[in-house]
Amino acid sequence: xxxxxxxxxxxxxxxxxxxxxxxxxxxxxxxxxxxxxxxxxxxxxxxxxxxxxxxxxxxxxxxxxxxxxxxxxxxxxxxxxxxxxxxxxxxxxxxxxxxxxxxxxxxxxxxx
Amino acid sequence: xxxxxxxxxxxxxxxxxxxxxxxxxxxxxxxxxxxxxxxxxxxxxxxxxxxxxxxxxxxxxxxxxxxxxxxxxxxxxxxxxxxxxxxxxxxxxxxxxxxxxxxxxxxxxxx
Numbered sequence: 001x002x003x004x005x006x007x008x009x010x011x012x013x014x015x016x017x018x019x020x021x022x023x024x025x026x027x028x029x030x031x032x033x034x035x036x037x038x039x040x041x042x043x044x045x046x047x048x049x050x051x052x053x054x055x056x057x058x059x060x061x062x063x064x065x066x067x068x069x070x071x072x073x074x075x076x077x078x079x080x081x082x083x084x085x086x087x088x089x090x091x092x093x094x095x096x097x098x099x100x101x102x103x104x105x106x107x108x109x110x111x112x
Numbered sequence: 113x114x115x116x117x118x119x120x121x122x123x124x125x126x127x128x129x130x131x132x133x134x135x136x137x138x139x140x141x142x143x144x145x146x147x148x149x150x151x152x153x154x155x156x157x158x159x160x161x162x163x164x165x166x167x168x169x170x171x172x173x174x175x176x177x178x179x180x181x182x183x184x185x186x187x188x189x190x191x192x193x194x195x196x197x198x199x200x201x202x203x204x205x206x207x208x209x210x211x212x213x214x215x216x217x218x219x220x221x222x223x
Binding site: 040042043090092098100101102103104105106 | 144146153154155156157158161199213214215216
């Protein structure tokens with residue numbers, strides 16, 4: 001079955017380190033998204049992509065970057081991890097803008 | 113996006129129908145109503161969406177009022193596995209990048 005997977009599921013890193021969270025989907029969806037979820041804020045959009053070589057900033061993009069070198073993957077990089085980036089991160093994909101989005105299981109990141 | 117208002121929490125007896133309301137009084141004509149749920153420690157899961165007409169799928173039914181200012185998600189026979197946070201989201205067609213999930217309704221299905 002097609003799916004969307006995130007890795008790692010849990011990560012602890014130190015302040016100032018570069019961290020990359022992986023997201024891989026096998027639906028061949030063009031549209032992919034990264035969200036973070038914090039108590040009291042729901043899910044907030046970090047970056048999104050409409051296809052290969054396309055990336056766009058979302059609501060809370062500062063300190064994050066993404067790249068889209070193929071359809072299946074949208075890795076999220078924290079350039080210099082900060083304690084404020086401790087959160088649960090979700091990746092999602094959808095076939096078109098009018099269809100449902102499928103979410104990964106999430107990555108819990110702790111920056112110490 | 114149109115703002116949505118949902119109750120913070122609800123309980124439902126196992127086997128009974130769970131009716132989750134959502135107010136979206138500022139919804140505009142081209143905005144769809146989406147419902148997602150998030151079971152503890154998992155990613156959000158799509159349930160159903162609609163524009164004007166009532167919709168039904170294998171998971172739930174969506175009832176949208178005629179003036180479209182509110183809707184109700186119905187889980188016809190709630191099970192313990194339906195315990196989750198349910199989010200009502202209003203999104204315009206073709207602008208579906210940013211879902212604002214808000215805080216949703218925490219549904220607890222009681223044995």
